[in-house]
Amino acid sequence: xxxxxxxxxxxxxxxxxxxxxxxxxxxxxxxAPCSRADIAATTGLNKATVSSLVADLIDRRLLRETGLTEHxxxxxxxxxxxxGSPYAAIGIEVNVDYITAVAVDLKGEELLNWRRxxxxxxxxxGQAVAAMAALARRVVSRMTKEARQVLGLTxxxxxxxxxNGIVRVAPNLGWRDADLAGDLTKALRDPGxxxxxxxxxxxxxxxxxxxGPHRNAANLVYVTGxxxxxxxxxxxxRLRRGGQGYSGEIGHIEVDPAGPTxxxxxxxxxxxxxxxxxxxxxxxxxxSPSELELEIDDVVRRARNGERDILELLENxxxxxxxxxxxxxxxxxxxxxxxxxxxxxxxxWLVACAEEELYGRVLAPGGGGCxxxxxxxxxxxxxxxxxxxxxxxxxxxxxxxxx
Amino acid sequence: xxxxxxxxxxxxxxxxxxxxxxxxxxxxxxxAPCSRADIAATTGLNKATVSSLVADLIDRRLLRETGLTEHxxxxxxxxxxxxGSPYAAIGIEVNVDYITAVAVDLKGEELLNWRRxxxxxxxxxGQAVAAMAALARRVVSRMTKEARQVLGLTxxxxxxxxxNGIVRVAPNLGWRDADLAGDLTKALRDPGxxxxxxxxxxxxxxxxxxxGPHRNAANLVYVTGxxxxxxxxxxxxRLRRGGQGYSGEIGHIEVDPAGPTxxxxxxxxxxxxxxxxxxxxxxxxxxSPSELELEIDDVVRRARNGERDILELLENxxxxxxxxxxxxxxxxxxxxxxxxxxxxxxxxWLVACAEEELYGRVLAPGGGGCxxxxxxxxxxxxxxxxxxxxxxxxxxxxxxxxx
DNA sequence: TTTAGTTAGTTCCATAGCCAAACAAACGTC
DNA sequence: GACGTTTGTTTGGCTATGGAACTAACTAAA
Numbered sequence: 001x002x003x004x005x006x007x008x009x010x011x012x013x014x015x016x017x018x019x020x021x022x023x024x025x026x027x028x029x030x031x032a033p034c035s036r037a038d039i040a041a042t043t044g045l046n047k048a049t050v051s052s053l054v055a056d057l058i059d060r061r062l063l064r065e066t067g068l069t070e071h072x073x074x075x076x077x078x079x080x081x082x083x084g085s086p087y088a089a090i091g092i093e094v095n096v097d098y099i100t101a102v103a104v105d106l107k108g109e110e111l112l113n114w115r116r117x118x119x120x121x122x123x124x125x126g127q128a129v130a131a132m133a134a135l136a137r138r139v140v141s142r143m144t145k146e147a148r149q150v151l152g153l154t155x156x157x158x159x160x161x162x163x164n165g166i167v168r169v170a171p172n173l174g175w176r177d178a179d180l181a182g183d184l185t186k187a188l189r190d191p192g193x194x195x196x197x198x199x200x201x202x203x204x205x206x207x208x209x210x211x212g213p214h215r216n217a218a219n220l221v222y223v224t225g226x227x228x229x230x231x232x233x234x235x236x237x238r239l240r241r242g243g244q245g246y247s248g249e250i251g252h253i254e255v256d257p258a259g260p261t262x263x264x265x266x267x268x269x270x271x272x273x274x275x276x277x278x279x280x281x282x283x284x285x286x287x288s289p290s291e292l293e294l295e296i297d298d299v300v301r302r303a304r305n306g307e308r309d310i311l312e313l314l315e316n317x318x319x320x321x322x323x324x325x326x327x328x329x330x331x332x333x334x335x336x337x338x339x340x341x342x343x344x345x346x347x348x349w350l351v352a353c354a355e356e357e358l359y360g361r362v363l364a365p366g367g368g369g370c371x372x373x374x375x376x377x378x379x380x381x382x383x384x385x386x387x388x389x390x391x392x393x394x395x396x397x398x399x400x401x402x403x
Numbered sequence: 404x405x406x407x408x409x410x411x412x413x414x415x416x417x418x419x420x421x422x423x424x425x426x427x428x429x430x431x432x433x434x435a436p437c438s439r440a441d442i443a444a445t446t447g448l449n450k451a452t453v454s455s456l457v458a459d460l461i462d463r464r465l466l467r468e469t470g471l472t473e474h475x476x477x478x479x480x481x482x483x484x485x486x487g488s489p490y491a492a493i494g495i496e497v498n499v500d501y502i503t504a505v506a507v508d509l510k511g512e513e514l515l516n517w518r519r520x521x522x523x524x525x526x527x528x529g530q531a532v533a534a535m536a537a538l539a540r541r542v543v544s545r546m547t548k549e550a551r552q553v554l555g556l557t558x559x560x561x562x563x564x565x566x567n568g569i570v571r572v573a574p575n576l577g578w579r580d581a582d583l584a585g586d587l588t589k590a591l592r593d594p595g596x597x598x599x600x601x602x603x604x605x606x607x608x609x610x611x612x613x614x615g616p617h618r619n620a621a622n623l624v625y626v627t628g629x630x631x632x633x634x635x636x637x638x639x640x641r642l643r644r645g646g647q648g649y650s651g652e653i654g655h656i657e658v659d660p661a662g663p664t665x666x667x668x669x670x671x672x673x674x675x676x677x678x679x680x681x682x683x684x685x686x687x688x689x690x691s692p693s694e695l696e697l698e699i700d701d702v703v704r705r706a707r708n709g710e711r712d713i714l715e716l717l718e719n720x721x722x723x724x725x726x727x728x729x730x731x732x733x734x735x736x737x738x739x740x741x742x743x744x745x746x747x748x749x750x751x752w753l754v755a756c757a758e759e760e761l762y763g764r765v766l767a768p769g770g771g772g773c774x775x776x777x778x779x780x781x782x783x784x785x786x787x788x789x790x791x792x793x794x795x796x797x798x799x800x801x802x803x804x805x806x
Numbered sequence: 807t808t809t810a811g812t813t814a815g816t817t818c819c820a821t822a823g824c825c826a827a828a829c830a831a832a833c834g835t836c
Numbered sequence: 837g838a839c840g841t842t843t844g845t846t847t848g849g850c851t852a853t854g855g856a857a858c859t860a861a862c863t864a865a866a
Binding site: 009010011012013015016019020023043044045160168169217218219231233235236238240241242243244245246247248249250251252253254255256257258264266323326327328330331332333334335360361362363364365368369370 | 412413414415416418419422423426446447448563571572620621622634636638639641643644645646647648649650651652653654655656657658659660661667669726729730731733734735736737738763764765766767768771772773
């Protein structure tokens, strides 16, 4: 059944074609290497149709025949794989003190992963655009040198990004109402590919949804563990941004009214009791943003050593985190909640307590089937997701023009 | 663009046809009376295509020509409206002490609204099925007498209903793991129309999404105000049920750890501090379920009289409700949260306090554009939504067979 | 070495359903 | 009554799918 999610839009043949091209492309992505016959058998498309679709995709250099054939009764199949070489998708992640740029090919293979330090916290959005544009240009020229066509660029920003890509508030960066996508497009001077901006948690969720071990889950929530705590929500197989794009702001859910005062002015917000700040406030109150990673390493070391106050601190954080996740699970019933950011190294001391609280508080039988897992994508999840956002456009049928 | 939301499914011509039939049907629903030319101009479909689609819909007796024509230059248009007469969609809502059945035509016009008392709290699911089947049979025979074809029947249940329509837990009814849809289909002996089961909050949300004053909102949340507090979530224009169908269970979000013990065993759940039970525990601790409505009327009367303790109680409930809604708004960023059930008569004393808490706690600028509104659909919202669920199938292209 | 059996992928044709353009119909206006 | 305007139908062309027949390329067994 064809459904268009935002109001009814008429369909015609080009839509059928685009849909079926996307079906084949996604099938090959998930089942490569595979033959035309496999595709026909599994998707239900006619063999003839599959041949035509595959020919089209090969023409556009999205697929490639490996020539490899299996060894069994019958005519050997010509196997198909995604063609990694001719395209690239770029993702950029802005943080307080660094920018990360990644480029991936159609398969999601990482082509490069550059990290540049960057005084985001102190400079305005204008300077940031210049820095991002400079980095983007270098990535693009590298991709061009490798004879790759850039399909798009997406920027992940820690903050509220509205549905039009305007950065409304990015507290850690000190930005307000910045038209980052527009400014960056201008700075890149007609780049020939779309430039998009989205929230970092949303994009990290997208990365998990496409590349993570739970990529089959149509309903998942990714939780960022930085100074701020935010969530990206995938429901029914797509990112859900809400009416204005501000969904997933779980950092200021109240989990402990007796807790400390949050930077938002109220008490006991999830972020203030279970965010990374809540840990560092106790262990390294004067740490600057650029020292976060080192400080967390130190916390991990002390936890490994079994230091009692650290273990208690982490258990407490885990419990509060579990309460927050219970609210998430009760409201959204995801198949999995994935903890990211600095929660990853701390996970061994957080997850058990968090799970206990979670399962104790979820109303649905068996916790509604909701598992609490730890991200395996590393710190660059948002940047990876930003690149995945580009690939999503391709997957949903906006294929690059024929040669 | 054609997108299929749950994994890629191939499309063919029948899908194009179904999509376009649905487009025309929805257009006429929202813009009736209108001409073929209007449809073509607005939807972008070709005039010829529209003619063919309309002919098809008239054949299936979903549309009707009114013959009315405008009075202006050019050939007069033959106006089209939804044909109300030949079809009916049935919705049934089960409650602790009564069952409501409604039937609507394609326009959503209510054809009947029957309420039968019913000892749901004391009888098992088996008896309930018998009672529902009896009521359903009477509704069906009434519809048949009016020469209407029944398109489907949906049952709204206050409880956890999984994605397959199995009622996992319905605490107020005392049901567990009841295959209501299957049993009811059996009891109706090959009814010739689909029988579905869903959660009452989900279906009420659907009713608001289709018939309510905020029907244009693609992202809305409906909150039930009964003994239990639950939510139905519409995001990007569709009901979102989560992985197993248990989304929207907001009743046990913790909003006040110092609050009273909830029936779930923990403290300070939204339901226990802002549910109807929290009010009645103070005003009429011994009220039975069947007296709820009367008791609430009494609370309203006393609030109107300005009784101080009642006003304080309601203000307190409003504040807690606002905190819960802040969690909802932060997580989902809906365009509107709609309060239903017993919150409706109490709204004059709840909404102001709730809004204050809500807007004070939503992180997004301007509360993320989230408004707090009161349902105008009355107590039968879930039953109406159950009928709307049937109409949704039609709208998404599963049209009744040709004559 | 031949023959049968199996699986892969292409070719050919029928069909469905869209769009564009021409056309017929029915009205106001001058 | 001629003309312009708008509506809706008819006709033909085009695209893409599906089914059936066919070719291709292999294994297995006689």
